[in-house]
Amino acid sequence: xxxxxKAVEAGEAPVLSAITVLxxxxxxxxxxxxxxxxxxxxxxxxxxxxxVLVWLFYDAIVHxxxxxxxxxxxxxxxxxxxxxxxxxxxxxTVQEGPFVYMSLVGTVAxxxxxxxxxxxxxxxxxxxWLHSDPNIVSLELLTVVLDGFLALLLVYAIVKDxxxxxxxxxxxxxxxxxxxxxxxxxDWLIGSPNLNTSNWLYLWxxxxxxxxxxxxxxxxxxYQSWKDLQRSHYALKKQK
Numbered sequence: 001x002x003x004x005x006k007a008v009e010a011g012e013a014p015v016l017s018a019i020t021v022l023x024x025x026x027x028x029x030x031x032x033x034x035x036x037x038x039x040x041x042x043x044x045x046x047x048x049x050x051x052v053l054v055w056l057f058y059d060a061i062v063h064x065x066x067x068x069x070x071x072x073x074x075x076x077x078x079x080x081x082x083x084x085x086x087x088x089x090x091x092x093t094v095q096e097g098p099f100v101y102m103s104l105v106g107t108v109a110x111x112x113x114x115x116x117x118x119x120x121x122x123x124x125x126x127x128x129w130l131h132s133d134p135n136i137v138s139l140e141l142l143t144v145v146l147d148g149f150l151a152l153l154l155v156y157a158i159v160k161d162x163x164x165x166x167x168x169x170x171x172x173x174x175x176x177x178x179x180x181x182x183x184x185x186x187d188w189l190i191g192s193p194n195l196n197t198s199n200w201l202y203l204w205x206x207x208x209x210x211x212x213x214x215x216x217x218x219x220x221x222x223y224q225s226w227k228d229l230q231r232s233h234y235a236l237k238k239q240k
């Protein structure tokens with residue numbers, strides 16, 4: 001058991017360690033990448049839609065980087081790859097896959113690589129991410145495959161001004177909100193035994209902020225879709 005996992009189970013107070021800083025910097029880098037992509041691809045879009053693109057690129061980056069191309073390939077034939085005769089280098093590479101893969105073949109808590117350490121940092125606030133909770137892993141599988149694809153499809157629909165833009169936008173937002181609800185509601189119903197809210201870092205940064213943005217932003221986008229569809233409806237009525 002690693003030191004970070006021991007600290008979680010011992011209930012120790014959080015320390016702004018190098019892993020904590022690295023985790024926050026990684027999130028900032030993903031957001032910066034989303035902003036850059038939005039400026040490149042959204043040059044002809046309105047200022048509001050460019051900010052929507054910032055979110056969508058960030059959303060897609062977060063979802064898709066949960067599982068690498070190697071993980072997807074290896075996941076098709078785990079029995080072959082993880083045999084004793086497999087190359088040690090290949091096995092080492094497979095074991096360094098992100099959360100979804102680590103959870104399918106073991107747990108984050110028992111993994112020993114830099115990406116596992118990043119997930120262990122979040123696991124200090126929600127221990128289910130350390131031990132391959134079936135509900136969490138099921139939601140993340142759906143998130144990686146469906147939400148990541150929908151985010152990129154919505155980027156295309158906005159940039160190309162496609163008629164199905166708001167259909168995709170509403171679908172993605174409902175998926176995001178449902179995922180957030182199903183992440184926390186099951187634990188709330190049993191008294192939140194896995195959530196560590198004993199200090200500001202875990203409660204307000206990890207649990208509230210990093211999960212809350214997937215409630216606030218989808219909520220705003222749903223409102224945007226509602227208003228745009230309403231305007232389109234009134235415009236059609238005036239033409240009759």
